[in-house]
Amino acid sequence: MKAIAIEPGTTNVALIDVDEPQVSAPDEVKIKMLQVGICGTDREEVSGGRADVPPGEKKLIIGHEMFGQVVDTGSAVTKVKKGDYGVFMVRRGCGQCKACLAGRSDMCYTGAYTERGIKGANGFQAQYVVDKERYLVKVPAEIKEIGVLTEPMSVAAKAIDEALIIQKARLQDFEKEESWLEGKKALVAGIGAIGLMAAFALRLRGATVVGLDVVDEGTRRPQLLKKIGGTYVDGRSVPVTSLDEVCGEVDFIFEATGVAEIEFELIDVLGTNGIYVATGIPGGNRPLTLEDASLMKQLVLKNGVMLGSVNASLHHFEVAVEDLAACLEKWPDEIRAVITERILYENFDAALHNHSADEIKVTVQWSEPDEQLHT
Numbered sequence: 133m134k135a136i137a138i139e140p141g142t143t144n145v146a147l148i149d150v151d152e153p154q155v156s157a158p159d160e161v162k163i164k165m166l167q168v169g170i171c172g173t174d175r176e177e178v179s180g181g182r183a184d185v186p187p188g189e190k191k192l193i194i195g196h197e198m199f200g201q202v203v204d205t206g207s208a209v210t211k212v213k214k215g216d217y218g219v220f221m222v223r224r225g226c227g228q229c230k231a232c233l234a235g236r237s238d239m240c241y242t243g244a245y246t247e248r249g250i251k252g253a254n255g256f257q258a259q260y261v262v263d264k265e266r267y268l269v270k271v272p273a274e275i276k277e278i279g280v281l282t283e284p285m286s287v288a289a290k291a292i293d294e295a296l297i298i299q300k301a302r303l304q305d306f307e308k309e310e311s312w313l314e315g316k317k318a319l320v321a322g323i324g325a326i327g328l329m330a331a332f333a334l335r336l337r338g339a340t341v342v343g344l345d346v347v348d349e350g351t352r353r354p355q356l357l358k359k360i361g362g363t364y365v366d367g368r369s370v371p372v373t374s375l376d377e378v379c380g381e382v383d384f385i386f387e388a389t390g391v392a393e394i395e396f397e398l399i400d401v402l403g404t405n406g407i408y409v410a411t412g413i414p415g416g417n418r419p420l421t422l423e424d425a426s427l428m429k430q431l432v433l434k435n436g437v438m439l440g441s442v443n444a445s446l447h448h449f450e451v452a453v454e455d456l457a458a459c460l461e462k463w464p465d466e467i468r469a470v471i472t473e474r475i476l477y478e479n480f481d482a483a484l485h486n487h488s489a490d491e492i493k494v495t496v497q498w499s500e501p502d503e504q505l506h507t
């Protein structure tokens with residue numbers, strides 16, 4: 133079968149031939165790939181950045197945002213049957229720490245986890261994949277056109293969930309409401325695919341959303357944000373440290389810029405008892421210059437919380453599937469519009485390298501859904 137592989141540390145990426153994987157244990161599921169999304173991590177990998185091959189191998193098959201259709205199951209599999217749609221999660225636990233042993237490899241203590249398509253395990257940019265049922269999340273056929281957004285939505289779902297758990301615990305004496313986000317003001321910094329996923333999720337949870345980016349307001353991403361009820365601020369005309377003068381202080385910040393300097397400066401706009409979750413993974417090692425001590429002073433004097441969030445658990449993937457279904461009901465055209473291009477796998481180069489300001493989610497198309505599989 134065909135797969136897209138890189139040689140980590142180089143810019144060599146190619147379509148290669150590898151053996152088609154087969155179900156070889158009772159708890160395994162084989163999936164025929166339909167689409168695989170491209171994200172910043174993939175682009176970092178193909179430009180020679182962060183990526184590790186599986187032990188003993190020279191190449192890494194990339195891809196971690198998959199969506200496919202079940203073609204074979206081991207005898208013990210109950211979650212899905214042939215013809216069903218689903219995605220495999222990204223991370224596999226270290227098998228040693230208590231987080232991984234409890235099924236929460238997204239919180240792994242040792243760092244000895246693997247991630248399919250990123251760290252020490254082959255990914256999903258291939259015609260077929262096989263993995264354990266416990267890493268599989270079933271996606272209902274009703275949302276198959278946007279099923280490929282499950283993984284990026286799971287990253288947003290985890291980050292928001294973490295923040296809500298913390299807020300619920302520390303503000304319980306006076307913030308009684310079930311949903312802390314209802315009526316709160318949230319800032320989404322960076323309205324690329326992850327930021328927009330967060331904007332959808334935050335709107336679903338009743339928050340007012342302000343999006344920050346550095347593109348013209350008339351372009352696709354700000355317009356999409358506005359269609360789901362958000363407002364847009366162009367960071368080129370409003371410096372981050374003056375943001376609060378334009379949109380007021382915010383209760384929640386979802387950061388998805390991956391620009392370290394902005395990540396720090398955003399503390400300035402966080403309101404009293406607010407929470408700030410960073411999901412962008414900055415690259416490079418340029419020194420940062422921070423004006424003075426005021427950011428940390430504000431964080432302390434306003435009881436701010438700043439946390440990082442990466443990856444997602446099975447629960448967050450399930451929440452992501454529910455959120456996508458809710459989006460398809462509430463904003464069908466808008467959630468569909470997140471997928472801006474579907475590129476055939478033979479043209480993978482275009483998917484990996486073309487990157488316009490109007491692009492949101494580009495997917496690599498491996499095959500079409502097969503209705504016959506159900507029979």
Ligand code: BGC
Nearest residue numbers: 171173222247250287442443
């Ligand atoms: C993926 C996560 C992964 C992270 C770190 C992101 O692009 O969506 O699943 O944990 O990269 O490697």
